[in-house]
Structures are given as structure tokens and as C-alpha cells.
Amino acid sequence: MTRRTPGADSQSDDYNRILQRFQKKMLDTLAFQQLDEYKDYCTDFIKFMKVSPIECVVSSSHPPYMFLNYQNLLGIRRITRPINRYLFINDIDEFEYNFEVFKDMLEDLRLARGEWAALSRFSQADGLINRVVYTIQQIIGSISDSLESSNQSRKRTGQLFEGLIKQIFHEVGLKSSPRTIRLPVPDTTAEHMSYELDIVLSLEERQLSSSESYLHSGEIIASIKTTSKDRLDKIFLDKYLLDRLLKRKTPVVAIFLHDIQRATIGDNEFCVRSTFKRNHFLVYSYLLTRLEGVYYVDYRPELGADQRLQGQVKSFQDLLFHDLWLLLNQPDQPTGTS
Template identity: 35%
Template sequence: MTLSHFVARARNKANFQEIEDYLQFTSDLLSSQSSWLQAEIVCQNEPNYRFWQLLIESRFPISRPLNATLLCSLNDLRDFKAHLLGDIGRREFMTSLDPSARELMNRVIYTSQQCIGVALDGLPADASNFARKLNGDLFERQMQLWIRRMGVDCSSATVRVPVYVDGVKQCDMNFQHDLVLTAGEEVKVIGSVKTSSKDRLGKIFTDKLLLNALTEKAVPHVAIFLNDVQRGKKSDRTYRVASTFLPGHFKAFTIKINPLDGVYYCDLRPSMKTDPLLNASIFRIDRLLCEDLWALLDRDIHAPIAIEDDEGLS
């Protein structure tokens, strides 16, 4: 199959309705590399990243940077589907996974999303904004599907919060969120899902501050990011990556506004592992799915929040 086939497939959201659809797309793309992968370029400043030079319609676009240490092989994908996928709906199974299985889960999520991104990199340059939006939507959907497969009610939705003054209702305020996790009628967790934190950190922290001030309840807020790496400036045929994570902003928001209840990445930046505050606040996505999600759902919140518009899978 040519890359044009995968571009057309990735452009249609209807092709991604279940986790299996993401895994099948990934398997098909990787098994067809010989037909569309022109060359692999090693990143100059962070050698664990690779750029793929793509072959499509007599063009040779360069892909987004890919962390080679996180990319799954076809055997990895087969092992995941055979030994892990069928049991992720069982809490006791997820909470007892060993480190290697958890690492594989993180790599599967990363690889499947990045394969969609690579396909969309094959679009013409004037479609870059469309590709970015679509990739973000499909990552949001993927995370919804993982959480739903675990037996948790989850959707993108608008929540309605009543605003009172001296016991008298004045108005309602609506907040739209990528993830709203519920148990019955109760909103348990609010989440933001983005491929990158670039230009988005402030809103996530502010959303938690406003919602908790209005409800007078500590409603858990989490943020999920794929990575924070983008193409650096290309000059003299040198390929580099640049970080889109702003550690100073994150620390200031955490210290002076309010800490989030969990921040999760597939691809952690080096500072997230070495800086004490970042290391205590930012984790791999498998930690959310195997540990933190259950602890958050067990909290008694009882915030006066209603679902205004359940949008389901976006």
C-alpha cells in the first residue's frame, strides 16, 4: 500500500471507532514501509529521534520527529493484542501489570498516534493546519476509547455549573472539556487531551481554578499530552528537534495557581525526569491508566455539576 492510501484513511475519522482500528492502522502502515519510506534521518541534537523522509506523489516530505525508543515493532503490536488488550477492562488486571507491560502500553499509544501523524505529514504543506487539528482530534478520541474500554463512562462534553450569590442562583456557566469522566450522574474527573502543551498550559490550570472556585469542591483535573517535541529549524540539511514544553510556566502555574491532579505524557522530556518538581508532577500515560485513574474515581466529590451537552466521541 502506498502512503496516499494511508493519508486517505487517516483523513476519515470514521475509520477510528475502536482501539483495534488504531492498532490495525499502525500495523498496516509499519508493514508497508518499503513502499513509502524513502530514508530515515537521525536527529542531530537528540539522536534518539528520527525523521522519516516520505515518498508520496513524486514528493519527499519529512515527517515529524519520532522517538525511536518508543516506537513499537510489529511483534510488539501482536504481543499487545494477544496478551494485554483483552483484559484492560479489568481493574485488578490493570493495577497489577508489571513494568514491562506498562511500558508496552505506553509505547503502543505513542506509536499508534504517531503513525497517524506520519500519514498526515504526507498532506500538502497548505493543509498543515487541517492535519494538526485532525491529529489532535484523533488523539483525544484514542484516549476516550482507552478509558471507555476500562469500563469508565467518558466523553468530551460541556459541563454546566450554577453560580450562586447569597444562596440565590444568578446564572449558569458552561465549560467544554475533552474528557469528562462520570459515575452515574456525578462528574468525577475533568481532563484535557492535547498532542502538545504548546500554548495550552495556562487554560488547563485556569479551568481548574475557576471550576473549583465556582463549585467550592476540589474537582480533579488531569492533562494528557502525547509529547512536547517539534521539528527544529532546518538549515544546511541538518535536522534538529526543539522542545515545546515551558518548564518555567508549568512550575509557576503549579506553585502560584493550583497543581493539577495529574499530568501525563507518552514521550517525557529529559527535564521531566531530572527536575524534582517536574518529576513529582508529570508521569507517563500508563500511570494514569494503571494507578491514578482508579484513585481519582474513588474520591467523593459531589460537586454541583451537570452534563450540558454530551458530545460522545468527537
């Protein structure tokens, strides 16, 4: 058995206290109200990664992905979710620089309002927005994975991803809020039912009352989740029901961080498995309805290589730079249902 020196014990205690501060901040429901809070939090954690005994392990089954292993720090086996090494920024100077460019790009998007002439330079962005968003969220997810309670950590991680995306929408000039709308009950003249929508996106200048109970032209329904696992069914069903009950096409988009998870194959616990339900997605698209778009921050090449998914599954940047503005300015389209 290896004996630990008093100095090593003291340093380990210091690292644990620092990690606990990261955990406490992540769980604080009043934190992360501004984008700069995410920046400071992530910069501090990148610094911590460089000096702490947290181990980075590259996946042997999927080398583009790595994991953080907290065992040397916590003394117990805690391994994070897979992290895409090509998206994740682990250099402090690079992250700080890219974050400032990211904020400038959001301001430019707000001013451009979808005008392609003003947005053409973003074709050279090379995934910068995806990389910054991915780094922020995976740092939050990695700290979440160091917690003892997995249910508590998963819920908070999802809340913070939704909050981050909503702040991005706010920065580009959109309002995002939940809404309960009233829908007509088929085959009746006066009956209505309430239908809850997680997030409705609209341009900031649209003046709506707090009791607004309708979905207007130029508004988008969004579902924001870290993964599509166990959630595709509801998103497609919402779209199908709203189209039929409102008798017009209702724009519905889904935004996901990624669709992968850590897996153990044999004795190897550093493997990666896809959670994207390709066959479910295709059946829903062909037989039920088509979503206006499904957007990933970690957009995997195999999704783009499947011709059946092209035009439906895209990168998150595609939504911000192009699709979002088309949907916001799209006129009502009847479904043809009676």
C-alpha cells in the same frame, strides 16, 4: 539529470496510491471507531514503511528521535514530526503481539478497578501501553504530515489522539463525554452561568441524565491534546475557576502525547526542540493552583529529573495503573474559599 525507467515510474505510482489510501482513511471522520481499526491501519503502514522509498533519518541533535522523509516518494520535501525510536514499534510481529497484550491489560484494568493486589503484575509492563499508544498515534501523525494542508492534518491528528485515549478509557470501564455545567455567579443568589468542559470521566455504572448539568463527586475533568504548547494556560485557569466557583477541589488531569517538535538549526533540519513551558508550568502551580496530574505518553527523562515537577508530571501508564482509580474514588474536598 537521472532518467527514471518506466518500471520505476509505475512502482512510484503504486506507492503514491497506497499512501493516498492511508491519507483518505485518516481523514475519514467515520473511521477508527474500534481499537482493532487502529491495529489494522498501523500494521499495514508498518508493512508499507518496509517496502516504500520513505527515508528514516535519525536526528543528529537528539539521537533517540528520528523523522520520516517523504521526498523520495512524493518528489517534494515533506518531513514528519520527531518520532521516539525507543517507543515506536516498527516490527509487524512485535506490534501485533504487543497490541493483543495491550488489549488484555485494558480488560484486566477494567476488572481490577484499582485494586493494587490485582494490578501489581503491571509493574513489569515496561511501558507497553505507552509504546502501543505512541506507535498508533505517531503513525497517524506521520501520515498526517504527508498531506499538503498542515492545518487540516493537525486538526485531524488531534481528534484521533483524543478519540484513541477516550476508547482506552471506555475499555477500562469509564464513560467520557463533553458536558456543559451550570456554575453559580459569585455574589448573587440565583444567577448561574454555563461552562463547557471538553471531557468528563466517570465510572460506567453512574447513571446520569442527558441533561446533567453538574459535576459529581468521583468525576474527573480531562484535557487530551497531542502537545501542551499554547494550552497550559486554559487548563490551569479552568481548574482555578472551577475550584473557586464550586467551593471544592475539582480533579483536573492533562494528557499529552509529547512536548517536542522538529526544528531547524543552521542548515540541519532534523533537530528536535522542546515545547514544554517549564517556567509557565511552575508559576501556575505555585501561584494559581496545582493540577491533579499531567501525563505524557512520550515521558522524557528530563521531566522526571526536575524535582519541582515530580509528583505532577508523570507517564500515561501511571494514570491508567494507579492515579485514575484514586481520583475516581476521592471524596469531595472543600477548597476553603468563600
